[in-house]
Amino acid sequence: MRYPGGWRFKAVAFSFLMATVAINCNNTGSAGKNSGADSVAVLPPAADSAAVPPPPPPKPVITPIVIDSNKxxxxxxxxxxxxxxxxxxxxxxxxxxxxxxxxxxxxxxxxxxxxxxxxxxxxxxxxxxxxxxxxxxxxxxxxxxxxxxxxxxxxxxxxxxxxxxxxxxxxxxxxxxxxxxxxxxxxxxxxxxxxxxxxxxxxxxxxxxxxxxxxxxxxxxxxxxxxxxxxxxxxxxxxxxxxxxxxxxxxxxxxxxxxxxxxxxxxxxxxxxxxxxxxxxxxxxxxxxxxxxxxx
Ligand SMILES: [Zn+2]
CATH class of the missing domain: 3.20.20.370 (Glycoside hydrolase/deacetylase)
Incomplete structure (x- = not known):
């Protein structure tokens, strides 16, 4: 009985510790250089895409105006x-x-x-x-x-x-x-x-x-x-x-x-x-x- 009880206590303590780490990461993440890497450990895989640079803006296209005869x-x-x-x-x-x-x-x-x-x-x-x-x-x-x-x-x-x-x-x-x-x-x-x-x-x-x-x-x-x-x-x-x-x-x-x-x-x-x-x-x-x- 003591053994499972002790396991449960350790599991709860470990979860608490991990949650604290995650909170600390989030608090410092906005300013920290490594915040992206820390976030990857606790966020779903979609977060990986944040590391990919955004695509270049679309090339401008020539667009002749439509004449308003009052202008x-x-x-x-x-x-x-x-x-x-x-x-x-x-x-x-x-x-x-x-x-x-x-x-x-x-x-x-x-x-x-x-x-x-x-x-x-x-x-x-x-x-x-x-x-x-x-x-x-x-x-x-x-x-x-x-x-x-x-x-x-x-x-x-x-x-x-x-x-x-x-x-x-x-x-x-x-x-x-x-x-x-x-x-x-x-x-x-x-x-x-x-x-x-x-x-x-x-x-x-x-x-x-x-x-x-x-x-x-x-x-x-x-x-x-x-x-x-x-x-x-x-x-x-x-x-x-x-x-x-x-x-x-x-x-x-x-x-x-x-x-x-x-x-x-x-x-x-x-x-x-x-x-x-x-x-x-x-x-x-x-x-x-x-x-x-x-x-x-
Ligand atoms: Zn000239």
Whole structure:
């Protein structure tokens, strides 16, 4: 009789001890590095799956917007970056206003730590900002005639930029020329048509522009020609008069380097603030432009 009784006592004492250990493990588990291993001993086998890293997030898919005719969609597209301090000023201005934008960048401009970090920051901030392709060499250093007369050399310039900048979608803008390549459309001057066809067959979209904030260059820096108020009026008129490639949408071109100085950064902020006051205006990244070809 004593023997079974003693066994029972030992069993109860052992259970109590194990429960205490389990409680201690749970109490320290949230902060302890080895909590996962401890938990495995007391939890069902499903807990093992906690050690497996989560799957990567799904790859973003190109999704053109469905146009609401009561809205006016503005696609801000700024070219030639990274060009500090303009690029950072543009990014901070868009951030402070909560406005989406696309940066068409040149791979040869992306050398050096500061510039690489700007490219990375924009690439990693999708869907708020989109990194897109403005070629590797900007038409072999602005040699437009040679570049476009040699499409078999010009097309790889975009392919190399795509790789070097690690761009997500095949969306490009031609240096110095407005042309369009989308689903069922290849539109451009006779000069640029051959490279458009090569980009089209490689699955690329090419985006032109409807309106540009012009710039001048003086003493090595660039600055906007139109005032903030005038630029906002020009955009308003383009919508009023349907002077855009696709109705109810407007692709707006400017260059990062125009906003390197504080007074011109302020001008960008002012122009965007004027536009933002009109509830019809919606700002989107260019991957949502109507008729964009899907990823491949
Ligand atoms: Zn350019």
């Amino acid at each position: 006016r969609y503005i696609f801000i597209t700024f070219d030639d970056g990274p060009q500090p301090p303009g690029t950072g000023n543009c990014l901070n201005t868009f951030k402070s206003l909560g406005i989406k934008a696309t940066f068409f960048m040149v791979a040869n401009h992306a050398d050096g730590k500061e510039r690489r970090e700007l490219v990375d920051a924009i690439r990693n901030s999708y869907p708020q900002y989109l990194l897109a392709n403005h070629s590797k060499s900007h038409a072999f250093g602005d040699h437009y005639q040679y570049f476009y007369h040699n499409p078999e050399k010009a097309a790889p310039d975009f392919f190399e930029a795509q790789q070097k900048l690690d761009i997500m979608f095949k969306i490009a803008r031609l240096p110095g020329n407005s042309a369009w390549v989308r689903q069922g459309e290849v539109k451009g001057s006779a000069l640029v048509k051959p490279v458009c066809l090569l980009l089209d067959s490689a699955g690329y979209n090419v985006i032109g522009w409807d309106e540009e904030w012009g710039f001048k260059t003086h003493d090595g820096y660039s600055y906007p020609v139109e005032s903030a108020e005038r630029m906002a009026r020009m955009i308003n008129n383009d919508f009023e008069q349907h002077h855009t490639h696709t109705r109810n949408t407007l692709v707006w071109l400017a260059h990062d380097r125009m906003f390197g100085r504080q007074n011109f950064k302020d001008s960008l902020y002012k122009c965007l603030s004027i536009l933002k006051k009109d509830p019809r205006y919606v700002f989107e990244t260019i991957d949502h432009y109507p008729g964009i070809k899907p990823n491949n």
